[in-house]
Amino acid sequence: MTDWTWEWAGYDPATERLREALCTLGNGYFATRGAVPECRAGLVHYPGTYAAGCYNRLESTVAGRQVVNEDLVNLPNWLLLRFRPRRADGGRGPWFAPRPHSPLEHRHVLDLRHATLTRTLRHRYGGTGVLGVEQIRLVHMEDPHLAALRTVFTAEDWSGEIEIESCLDGEVINGNVHRYRALERRHLRQVRTGVREPDTVWLACRTSRSDIGVALAARTTVGADVAPAASVLRPARHRAVHRLVVPIAPGRPVVVDKTVALHTSRDRAISDPLGEAVDRVSAAADFPALVESHCAAWERLWRHADIQVPGEAGRILRLHLFHVLQTLSPHTADLDVGVPARGLHGEAYRGHVFWDELFVLPYLDLHFPDVARALLDYRHRRLPRACRAAAAAGRTGAMYPWQSGSDGREETQEQHLNPASGRWLPDHSRLQHHVGSAVAYNVWQYCEATGDTEYLYTKGAEMLLGIARFWAGLADFDPALGRYRIRGVVGPDEYHDSYPGAARPGLDDNAYTNVTAAWVLTRALELLRRLPAWHAEELPARIRLDAGEPARWEEVSRRLHVPFHDGVISQFEGYEGLAELDWAAYRARYGNIRRLDRILEAEGDTVNRYKASKQADVLMLGYLFSPAELRSLFRRLGYELDDDVWRGTVDYYLRRTSHGSTLSELVHGVVLARARRAEAWQYVHEALESDIADIQGGTTGEGIHLGAMAGTLDLVQRGLTGLETREDALWLDPVPLPALSEYGFTLHYRGHRGIGLRRTDGQLQIRVPASEESPIRVVLDGREVTIAPGQTLTLAVPES
DSSP states (O other): OOTTEEEEESOOGGGHHHHHHHTOEEOSSEEEOOOOTTOOSSSSOOOOEEETTOEEEEEEEETTEEEEEEEEOOOOBOOOEEEEEEETTSOBOOOOOOOTTOSSEEEEEEETTTTEEEEEEEEEETTTEEEEEEEEEEEOSSSTTEEEEEEEEEESSOOEEEEEEEEEEOOOOOOSOGGGTTSOOOOEEEEEEEEETTTEEEEEEEETTTOOEEEEEEEEEEOTTSOOSEEEEEEOSSEEEEEEEEEEBTTBOEEEEEEEEEEETTOSSOSOHHHHHHHHHHHOOOHHHHHHHHHHHHHHHHHHHOEEOOHHHHHHHHHHHHHHHHHSOGGGGGSOOOOBTTTTSOOGGGGOBOTTHHHHHHHHHTTOHHHHHHHHHHHHHTHHHHHHHHHHTTOOSOOOOSSBOSSSSOOOOSEEEETTTTEEEEOOGGGOTTHHHHHHHHHHHHHHHHOOHHHIIIIIHHHHHHHHHHHHHHOEEETTTTEEEOOSBOOTTOSOOSOTTOSSOOBSOOHHHHHHHHHHHHHHHHHHHHOOHHHHHHHHHHHTOOTTHHHHHHHHHHHBOOOEETTEEOSSTTGGGSBOOOHHHHHHHHSOOTTHHHHHHHTTOOGGGBSOBSSOSTTHHHHHSOHHHHHHHHHHTTOOOOHHHHHHHHHHHHTTBOOOSHHHHHHHHHHHHHHOHHHHHHHHHHHHHTTTTTTTSSOGGGOOOHHHHHHHHHIIIIIITTOEEETTEEEEOOOOOGGGOOEEEEEEETTEEEEEEEEETTEEEEEOOOOSSOOEEEEETTEEEEEOTTOEEEEEOOOO
């Protein structure tokens, strides 16, 4: 393997779904898992294809109750291509199907630079001979509606014919996640198939409830130097099949190219998905030309986004970046979609949008701001729904859902299955209202990074002020404390969703929730002060802002309650009264205790009784805010947060966290890089390996963890550099992490494309490419410098 390639040798059914997820190819519009083309979905393989934002609802009976779930739909399988040899005497071998140790050779190579997946195999057929197969596939990055698969067959020691069946398969369900098997999973209806001579088959269908039209067309051709002995196009009920019989002999490879077009009724500037798919695949270039234009598009992406870190960490970071760009590419800027927590790589979390964008957008802000703005627009279009949700709950402002899909309603299920016990349990994660603060944070960070004040004063302001209204309305004044309190919520930890034995779900005064709510209110007040005259007159009228609201925001932002105990910040009010868990005993009994909540529930216990967190909760504050900004926030609230209190807080929760989320190691790595550097690399390393090693025990095969992948990129971009975009300047406060002591990347900041940052040998080099833009201000270690376009500045970096 190289810095740009990942290789899997051999065939192991137990790890195929993990490899398929990691070998997914996509372009932001749609993606296809890296399944072997000859196999339909089963216990080993899952050839899923997903179009961004293509959702559908189904009703199921769960534990005696009717529940409705919305899912990202698994679309018809375009990849299917199977083959078998025919001997000269007319005898046929079986259709090839991989089995352990059956191929003489079996290898997959994922090429990140060119975004192709190459599979090679050699298989001995009894009575025939050895057949060599090489398959190269791509999902086109220049034309987001195209994909292609080239298969080259080589007969090593025999002559005869090869029979090939190229298919579009509409007999698919959502079956990637085993624990969803009791739910309704068939999303497609009205499947129709047809042909267009001489070489194209098509399939059209609709989603059952959202009524989205989906159409695929596949053109299958054989190399010009070989004439097929037979070519039959055959439509069937749920499949469209093109069957070919081609002569083959040693020294005469057979090349078969399958080119596919995919359209849905959500696309712009089309009249009919089926007609568009057939026309597009008919006009598509041949495979070599598609490869050329596809690679050129990826070369442009890498030029804007590549990250250079030596060694294995750099290889993994580039893989993470590859999957981020496949899920959220420049094509995403034209779509009405959010950030799917598991990418377009599988069906876990049903393809929903959570707070994971909090870990993704900061990276995109400084590389692909158009994409970041489009993802914020997804939230803005659903602002009216968030306002209606707040009103229905008796609240003001905008209450964004914990899980969002097509229209912005709350998609969080009311029950979830514990695989460890087989029981369906109440799900209270919809009380994670801190997702609203994540939306506000992303709005502010985007506008600071881009200088897009027009967005800030219009759509951004509407979201930010709506979320501020929600927090101000949710906060109740407690005369005994002399402070405002936010009750009945769930924090990022997720394990704790109620007090032990309580009749009602939710917790009071989650520190992360309250501090970020205070931050939102403070930013809302700052925004109102900054509004130009025109917007200052127009915006309040548009959102019906009462004259007394800012005064309440000011008061609540300064008097929200943050609980403490034993000299550390409490995760929530009453946390100190919970029991301590015998961590050593549970590790000895179970080994992996990342999902401690499931273990305890299966024992008839509940994690709500213990001081045990799934992931960073209080410590998320150290991930989002620099030490100076965090101290300022606490000071505004009337608390002093010195280094001793923060370090004590870090130590306290580090000992009480099971890391049941892939985001947990990431956050701890960033926080420890500043608080306890010697231990930081352990967590950074685990964050890097979370998906490639599938540390959650089988979850990556259901879709990569996009937030964790993007977060590792941001760990370098902002975590190690201390990079902040505020006050119209780049602020830098680098931290030395020996295992990542060298790195380089480029930024897109305030109109400057390709600003280069490189750290090496105790120095930080900043290069601003020549342009007509204004000079940029950089603040490092109390020094302010101005760098004009075309200049390079090298600064000494403090080692502590």
